[in-house]
Amino acid sequence: MEQSFLAYLRGRTRQLPQVAVGIGDDAAVIDWPGSAASDQPQLRQVACTDQILDGVDFRSEDQSLCDIGFKAMAINLSDIAAMGAKPSSALVTLALPAENATEIAGEVYEGILEAAQKYQVAIAGGDLSTYDGPLSISITILGWTEKPWLRTGAEEGDALFVTGALGGSLLGRHLRPEPRVELAAKLKDKVNVHAAIDVSDGFSLDLDRMLAASRMGAELELETLPISEAAHQFAEKSGRTPLEHAWSDGEDFELIFCVAPEEAAIIESTDWGVPVTRVGRVVGRTGLWKRVATSKFERVFPQGFVHGETDVAATN
Amino acid sequence: MEQSFLAYLRGRTRQLPQVAVGIGDDAAVIDWPGSAASDQPQLRQVACTDQILDGVDFRSEDQSLCDIGFKAMAINLSDIAAMGAKPSSALVTLALPAENATEIAGEVYEGILEAAQKYQVAIAGGDLSTYDGPLSISITILGWTEKPWLRTGAEEGDALFVTGALGGSLLGRHLRPEPRVELAAKLKDKVNVHAAIDVSDGFSLDLDRMLAASRMGAELELETLPISEAAHQFAEKSGRTPLEHAWSDGEDFELIFCVAPEEAAIIESTDWGVPVTRVGRVVGRTGLWKRVATSKFERVFPQGFVHGETDVAATN
Numbered sequence: 102m103e104q105s106f107l108a109y110l111r112g113r114t115r116q117l118p119q120v121a122v123g124i125g126d127d128a129a130v131i132d133w134p135g136s137a138a139s140d141q142p143q144l145r146q147v148a149c150t151d152q153i154l155d156g157v158d159f160r161s162e163d164q165s166l167c168d169i170g171f172k173a174m175a176i177n178l179s180d181i182a183a184m185g186a187k188p189s190s191a192l193v194t195l196a197l198p199a200e201n202a203t204e205i206a207g208e209v210y211e212g213i214l215e216a217a218q219k220y221q222v223a224i225a226g227g228d229l230s231t232y233d234g235p236l237s238i239s240i241t242i243l244g245w246t247e248k249p250w251l252r253t254g255a256e257e258g259d260a261l262f263v264t265g266a267l268g269g270s271l272l273g274r275h276l277r278p279e280p281r282v283e284l285a286a287k288l289k290d291k292v293n294v295h296a297a298i299d300v301s302d303g304f305s306l307d308l309d310r311m312l313a314a315s316r317m318g319a320e321l322e323l324e325t326l327p328i329s330e331a332a333h334q335f336a337e338k339s340g341r342t343p344l345e346h347a348w349s350d351g352e353d354f355e356l357i358f359c360v361a362p363e364e365a366a367i368i369e370s371t372d373w374g375v376p377v378t379r380v381g382r383v384v385g386r387t388g389l390w391k392r393v394a395t396s397k398f399e400r401v402f403p404q405g406f407v408h409g410e411t412d413v414a415a416t417n
Numbered sequence: 418m419e420q421s422f423l424a425y426l427r428g429r430t431r432q433l434p435q436v437a438v439g440i441g442d443d444a445a446v447i448d449w450p451g452s453a454a455s456d457q458p459q460l461r462q463v464a465c466t467d468q469i470l471d472g473v474d475f476r477s478e479d480q481s482l483c484d485i486g487f488k489a490m491a492i493n494l495s496d497i498a499a500m501g502a503k504p505s506s507a508l509v510t511l512a513l514p515a516e517n518a519t520e521i522a523g524e525v526y527e528g529i530l531e532a533a534q535k536y537q538v539a540i541a542g543g544d545l546s547t548y549d550g551p552l553s554i555s556i557t558i559l560g561w562t563e564k565p566w567l568r569t570g571a572e573e574g575d576a577l578f579v580t581g582a583l584g585g586s587l588l589g590r591h592l593r594p595e596p597r598v599e600l601a602a603k604l605k606d607k608v609n610v611h612a613a614i615d616v617s618d619g620f621s622l623d624l625d626r627m628l629a630a631s632r633m634g635a636e637l638e639l640e641t642l643p644i645s646e647a648a649h650q651f652a653e654k655s656g657r658t659p660l661e662h663a664w665s666d667g668e669d670f671e672l673i674f675c676v677a678p679e680e681a682a683i684i685e686s687t688d689w690g691v692p693v694t695r696v697g698r699v700v701g702r703t704g705l706w707k708r709v710a711t712s713k714f715e716r717v718f719p720q721g722f723v724h725g726e727t728d729v730a731a732t733n
Contacts, residue, residue: 109523110540113530117539119505129541131506131559146462148541150508150557154548189435190447192466194555196512207425214429223433224426225445225464232470234550239510241466241557243447 121145122251125314127183127298130249147186147244151177155235166205166236168276170212173238176301178220178280179354183299184251185285186244188220193227196237205236213240220282246289250358255296255315259359259383262368264375267304267353268332268346275352284375285356292367297358303349303405308357309389318388320398321381329353351406359383437461438567441630443499443614446565463502463560467493471551482521482552484592486528489554492617494536494596495670499615500567501601502560504536509543512553521552529556536598562605566674571612571631575675575699578684580691583620583669584648584662591668600691601672608683613674619665619721624673625705634704636714637697645669667722675699 111124122130128149153176155161159169174191181188193213197205206229217224222242264281281299288294298311304326312319323344332346339346360368368377384390390398427440438446444465469492471477475485490507497504509529513521522545533540538558580597597615604610614627620642628634639660648662655662676684684693700706706714 110526113526113540117506117537120539120541123539123541124543129506129508131539131541146559148506148508148557148559150510150542150544152510152512152544152546152555154512154546154550156550157546157548190433190445190464192445192464192557194466194468194510196468196470196553210426210429221433223436223439223447224429225436225439225447226466227440228466228468228555230468230470230473232473232551232553234470234553235548237512237548237550237553239468239544239555241464241508243462243464243559 122249126252127180128186130184144245144247145249147181147184147246147249148241149177149180150239150241151180152237152239154237161236164276166208167212167215170209170238171216172212172276172278173240174213174216174222175278175280175354177240177242178216178222178282179278179299179301181242181244182281182285183297183356184244184246184249185289185294185297186246186249187286188222188242188244188282190223190225190243191217192225192241194239195227195229196234197229197231198236199231199233202231209236209238220280250294250297252296252298252311252314255312255317255359255383256361257317257383257385258362259295260362260365260379261319261357261359261381261383262377263304263327263355263357263380264377265353265355266327266329266376267300267355268329268343268350269335270331270350270352272331272335274331278352278354280354281356281375284373287373288358291371292360292364294358294360297356300353300355300357302351303403304353304357305348305389305401305403306405309403311357312383312387315383316387317383318386318390319381320384320390320392321401323391325378325380327376327378349404438565442568443496444502446500460561460563461565463497463500463562463565464557465493465496466555466557467496468553468555470553477552480592482524483528483531486525486554487532488528488592488594489556490529490532490538491594491596491670493556493558494532494538494598495594495615495617497558497560498597498601499613499672500560500562500565501605501610501613502562502565503602504538504558504560504598506539506541506559507533508541508557510555511543511545512550513545513547514552515547515549518547525552525554536596566610566613568612568614568627568630571628571633571675571699572677573633573699573701574678575611576678576681576695577635577673577675577697577699578693579620579643579671579673579696580693581669581671582643582645582692583616583671584645584659584666585651586647586666586668588647588651590647594668594670596670597672597691600689603689604674607687608676608680610674610676613672616669616671616673618667619719620669620673621664621705621717621719622721625719627673628699628703632703633699634702634706635697636700636706636708637717639707641694641696643692643694665720
């Protein structure tokens with residue numbers, strides 16, 4: 102249902118001027134009514150919402166409820182970071198199985214509050230219900246920035262970067278994602294990011310989404326791709342290579358972004374506290390291309406996790 | 418679980434300065450980072466979130482999905498109106514039973530989009546998932562106002578008003594609530610509302626909540642209470658009086674508010690397009706009191722619908 106329904110929604114929901122960027126980016130950008138009249142730099146609101154459901158996005162019988170609560174916050178914070186925004190507040194809605202509802206809510210909230218404290222997000226409100234259904238956590242995070250990073254801004258010739266190391270998050274990292282909130286703020290201070298996206302469904306898939314939104318492609322130096330230790334471990338038993346894991350595994354929650362080529366040196370000469378690796382460049386021909394010789398490229402295809410879930414609000 | 422868990426949450430979630438009003442009002446009030454530095458009147462953000470669940474808040478087999486979608490928006494808009502705010506944007510999250518997911522989403526969205534258009538709210542984003550569970554609709558609405566109406570602002574001597582007519586919404590009105598968004602904007606232009614709440618769980622229960630938050634009580638002229646035609650009809654078969662229905666029926670989605678006594682005449686002499694009825698006055702002694710003689714009052718007790726649902730974010 103996803104693609105056709107998403108198209109239907111896009112067609113019907115972009116009519117009012119207060120929403121500058123709606124369905125189709127990591128988060129929505131909402132304009133502040135009085136902001137245009139002010140002589141301050143114009144702060145804009147960024148809002149994203151993501152729900153996770155027991156049996157679909159996690160399994161409560163196998164995972165700690167505290168971890169699940171933390172992750173529900175982290176995936177939303179990753180979307181806010183991918184917009185280059187600073188998170189401010191969260192609204193938290195839980196639908197709880199009637200049996201043990203208080204205990205479940207308490208454990209889930211431990212993780213939610215831990216993430217809130219770590220990333221300085223206020224829990225502004227929410228809703229709690231009990232029902233005859235699986236645990237569902239739906240979080241909206243509001244943030245602010247003067248100039249949001251969109252998926253659409255990549256320009257031909259841009260240098261392409263990725264944070265952290267990719268692949269194998271299923272071995273454990275996915276339980277406690279580290280959204281790149283601080284790094285996004287630091288990048289913002291030093292360079293002009295043209296486009297960004299977070300890696301939720303797989304590096305190649307999310308890169309391809311960002312480039313498609315920008316109507317661009319990329320030439321990649323695949324040997325530079327930062328491969329995580331977990332991807333190597335996973336490869337030992339999966340029958341796939343570490344590179345394949347880095348290329349397609351979901352839930353890395355790293356950032357992919359691009360800047361003008363003349364800013365690449367600033368990024369490469371700065372200690373960001375987290376690895377930030379140059380992996381290729383944005384090109385005018387669409388698709389992903391890997392270098393196979395000095396000036397020869399072959400088409401490669403994105404691969405990743407397309408869930409039974411439609412992210413309406415650019416919440417990939 | 419509700420009361421103890423709510424207390425626990427309140428104790429743990431009011432630490433960061435960006436949230437001026439958190440859990441415990443109709444919506445949260447979130448401060449805009451740069452706003453204090455501006456010389457414009459300071460606009461503040463109001464955010465509320467409410468979920469409705471099949472089998473708890475509605476029954477999809479008996480109700481039109483389009484009505485349910487409309488109502489999911491309307492109950493949130495009513496919270497925004499009760500804050501005296503103007504709604505701007507909505508984030509819509511649906512968890513859909515896997516069977517017929519597209520059809521269900523389409524019908525629910527018809528109602529959501531109808532409400533969005535009627536009240537000029539942009540759908541900024543959201544999330545869609547399918548799962549093995551009942552239909553769940555969770556909506557966050559963002560709005561703005563310079564001076565939010567809180568539950569806490571009632572002052573001794575204030576004149577107490579209610580909009581519309583009360584009771585019997587179960588006979589049909591509850592399917593298509595009319596949130597008082599426009600009326601709130603008109604009131605804001607003409608008078609200084611001290612405190613407000615919307616009637617979601619019953620006039621007396623919500624009035625009592627507002628007054629308790631203000632540490633006040635009220636002396637009521639119960640014969641002035643505006644009783645709906647539906648309350649009269651309902652009384653014919655329910656064995657209860659029309660007044661009892663007006664006193665305790667939920668889902669009226671009218672506004673209760675109070676203003677300084679010298680502003681009462683402005684309200685009573687203005688045509689608001691909707692009845693606005695003076696029903697009593699705010700007094701320093703707590704509790705609800707009905708007039709039984711010229712200067713004699715008897716204590717009356719709030720009654721209404723306390724659902725198996727805890728509204729964490731002041732979303733009553």
